[in-house]
Amino acid sequence: MLRMSTLLATACLAWAAPLASIAAVSPPEPPPVKDFFASPRFAGAFLSPDGKNVALLLRGPEGNIVLANMPAAGGPVRVIAGVRGMDVVGVHWINDRRLVYSAVRPDLEDDERARSPGLHAVNLDGSKHVLLVGHALNTQTRDPALPPNTHFLGSTHDGSDDVYVVRYNVFDEDFKGYRLFRLNTHTVNLTAVDAPNGVSNVLIDAGGVPRVATRREAGQVHLMYNDPAARTWRELAAYPGNAPTTLTPRFVTRSGEVYVSSRNGRNTVGLYRLDTRTGKLDPEPMVGLKNFDFDGTLVLAPDHDRVLGVRYETSEPMTAWADEGMQQVQQRVDALLPSTINELQVAADAVADAVVVHSYSDTEPGFWQLYHIGSGKLTPLGTSMPQINPLQxxxxxxxxxxxxxxxxxxxxxxxxxxxxxxxxxxxxxxxxxxxxxxxxxxxxxxxxxxxxxxxxxxxxxxxxxxxxxxxxxxxxxxxxxxxxxxxxxxxxxxxxxxxxxxxxxxxxxxxxxxxxxxxxxxxxxxxxxxxxxxxxxxxxxxxxxxxxxxxxxxxxxxxxxxxxxxxxxxxxxxxxxxxxxxxxxxxxxxxxxxxxxxxxxxxxxxxxxxxxxxxxxxxxxxxxxxxxxxxxxxxxxxxxxxxxxxxxxxxxxxxx
The missing domain is CATH 3.40.50.1820 (Alpha/Beta hydrolase fold, catalytic domain)
Structure with a gap:
């Protein structure tokens, strides 16, 4: 990978002789402490399912992270939501017109954040804002918000404004006793969904049906499958929680194929197809890495039945594109930004003209841009730590x-x-x-x-x-x-x-x-x-x-x-x-x-x-x-x- 330092070294060769005669000077002062440990100015960009809008997380005038929106084709950035004294986190588009997000106090411990992040819903224009789940440590929680032991799980993928949530026993420190519900983001009404007690890590298929889940009990992990033929949940596998045979559900295609990460008898974790009839894995992984465990994500095509690419990490983050068109987009972006790792985010449900590019490296904290495939132009969205100079x-x-x-x-x-x-x-x-x-x-x-x-x-x-x-x-x-x-x-x-x-x-x-x-x-x-x-x-x-x-x-x-x-x-x-x-x-x-x-x-x-x-x-x-x-x-x-x-x-x- 070509680095900025390489480019500068080449450019400065012509000046080497004159500079050698200049008297030695003191090295420049290093950047101040606050430059490294200040809170980020920008925290992420998320493309809508149809690729026409971008949700942005940026630091607002009161110092907290707020949620904003801008059209992908160009236009003003508009703040659409924020919670006083809290940072917006966990943004998800549930369809092309509505989003959900959580908000956390920046001073909370990780376990406190995990237990009570709350949940809010808002339209992309800032209208119809609803507090869905209250915050345990926020005295302003109001009815009809649900109690803080209710957590967002995922979209229903059916075009509605509903989402899936899980609820656990608030008195259970080990988060056992999950129950699955469908939640209307306007009325805050809950509808129980058929699922085994204690499920977690639930995967929703492209039709909006909970299809795969794990359940932990007494140190054992049970992999459960919602069989569409039998219309009931059944166990595919069970194993000790710390066993090398652990299966972690990753995604379900529209046609019902299930992919999990597992060691499958090997030293390193790979990505495997799981046969839902037999509960067995394919002998060879779809993705296998030498000397590294796979812990990546897959990018699905808009039909949710084809893999566009896979993101993973070896000594540095990598993206392998199976789709030739996306390979070409990646190459063009990398040519424009040769000094950074450039991760592309595509629209989930449509072929769009723009992709979000998240760029970062060992010397660059990170910045986000929109790459317009037709014109080949980049539109800046935000920079995490603008005060940091990568050359230092x-x-x-x-x-x-x-x-x-x-x-x-x-x-x-x-x-x-x-x-x-x-x-x-x-x-x-x-x-x-x-x-x-x-x-x-x-x-x-x-x-x-x-x-x-x-x-x-x-x-x-x-x-x-x-x-x-x-x-x-x-x-x-x-x-x-x-x-x-x-x-x-x-x-x-x-x-x-x-x-x-x-x-x-x-x-x-x-x-x-x-x-x-x-x-x-x-x-x-x-x-x-x-x-x-x-x-x-x-x-x-x-x-x-x-x-x-x-x-x-x-x-x-x-x-x-x-x-x-x-x-x-x-x-x-x-x-x-x-x-x-x-x-x-x-x-x-x-x-x-x-x-x-x-x-x-x-x-x-x-x-x-x-x-x-x-x-x-x-x-x-x-x-x-x-x-x-x-x-x-x-x-x-x-x-x-x-x-x-x-x-x-x-x-x-x-x-x-």
Whole structure:
């Protein structure tokens, strides 16, 4: 992929000789902290099913994200909806004339957002606005709004103004007991829909009929199918929730073919056709990726019975078009925008003249445009972070590292612009830990550190998802052990490559990454000069204690004993990998930050560790953000925290 830096390097060759004689000058000042951690100005663009209108999410004059609309053929942008004190999210066109959206308070934790996002409906001209589902934490909720345990599922695909919603038992922390309903977005009337109790992940076919669903019960996942011949739901498959045979429904074609993502006996997840008569998968995947799990989306033709293309991610996001016409459109767009990844969004139900283009890269936060296929012209829609200059950002590469036992550990390495060797380095450990941590996209934390002169290494240690089942399973019961070895081995690799200065390496991370930071300081004191832990787990046993975590009972019973450790059988091991139990081993400078409203890792976890570590370590800085949760929601907090991190790293690793 041709990058902007490549173009500039070529253009500047003629000036190399004269510039060489100019006296050295001080490097330019890096962008201010607020430029990286300000709230985005623009959050998305969504083409209507007929391709004639575009819904826009943009920051309004009061500072919150509002919903706007503009004609795809050109015309004024008109704000059609917004909720005071909340950001509009989750926009869906339910037909060509009406939309639904959710709204969340920006300060809420992820689980609070998931439980009470509310639901609103509005016409594309801003008329007939209806509050369908109330917000649990909004005192302005009014009748006839439905209670906040009602969640949007999808359109009915039949041209009506109805949508499908699911409702769960509001007292059930594990979200069991789903029921399926059809909701009229004008009258707010609910109609029960035939479906098994406890269903989730429901797929609606092109005729508007719920066709496939999953149901979780007692650690088991059941894949259910609504058989049109028998007119009843029946089970296609059942398996343990953490088994490698997991089937995740992806889409249903108009003709009733069902596609799921599964490992199907292989190491990596692929996309397969599921035979609804036998419940078996085709032997070969429709989409299979070497060394990466498929976790993408499919783009269907307007007839909903043909695949136009598939989006997926390897070391960077990719789109493979099966349709020759879309291949040509992609090529023309890429020729106009050679420095970014350009994802095309097509109209769902019609062949339209315009497509939405979302462009981004490791150095570009993202911008949206309309590409007009007939004229070949681009119409700007919005930019996420207009204050960011891509030419000041560090470039990211995907690397492979050999761990001490020979395991391949993928990682993302970001280097400051124009610098390659003997750099101070921050090893940034992702949270989760059972997620894919790194992506080829602009990351405010990574780029902030890179502009301050630090190399940033993000290891995808064993236990990380996205790189095959073997890599994921190798992390079972390896908190503070082999997972930690991978992080240390990644740091040593960077030193051996000459990228990092062995005397100037810091480890940092949030949540599980915070835990790994503390264990890294304990296990490898000669490797890591300092540590930055925010909202990090400080003791595994505290995850099982309801006073110190909001972890669900289902996870405590079925997931944590397998992935982390059994409190009884593995008691000695859990104690040995507890930062709290080994706090005296932390002798390096350490920055700790926790949120007073954190439900995932309550602040008491941090306080207990701080009280233990400060007995023997005077180089510990403690920060409490009393109105924050598990991660920094407020812009002021993000700016304050990263200003402190910048000062801390400058003291420990040397000035930029």
């Amino acid at each position: 950002m560090g470039e990211t590469s995907f690397v492979h590292i050999k761990a001490r036992d020979g395991r391949d550990v993928p990682a993302y390495l970001t280097l400051p612009r124009g610098e390659r060797k003997n750099l101070p380095m921050v090893v940034l450990v992702h949270g989760g830990p059972w997620v894919r941590g790194g992506h080829f996209a602009w990351n405010p934390q990574v780029q902030f550190l890179a502009t301050r002169g630090y190399a940033v290494l993000q290891p995808e240690f064993r236990g990380s998802e996205g790189y095959g089942y073997d890599h994921f399973m190798a992390g079972w019961k390896q908190w503070g052990r082999a997972m930690q070895d991978d992080v240390a081995d990644a740091a040593r690799w960077a030193i051996d490559q000459g990228v990092a200065d062995a005397k100037r390496v810091c480890i940092a991370g949030a949540s599980y990454g915070g835990y790994a930071t503390l264990m890294g300081l304990i296990r490898d004191p000669a490797l890591f000069r300092c540590g930055v832990d925010w909202v990090g787990v400080t003791d595994i046993n505290l995850i099982y204690d309801e006073r110190f975590t909001s972890t669900s009972q289902d996870a405590k019973t079925y997931t944590l004993p397998v992935l982390v450790g059994d409190q009884d059988k593995d008691a000695a091991m859990l104690k040995s990998v507890s930062p709290l139990e080994n706090a005296a081993g932390v002798t390096q400078p350490l920055l700790l930050a926790y949120g007073g409203k954190d439900r995932t890792v309550p602040i008491e976890q941090g306080r207990k560790f701080h009280a233990a570590v400060k007995r023997t370590n005077p180089q510990v800085e403690w920060i409490e953000y009393e109105d924050e949760g598990h991660g920094w929601r407020y812009e002021r907090t993000r700016i304050d925290f990263w200003t402190r991190v910048e000062a801390f790293l400058a003291r420990q690793l040397g000035p930029r």
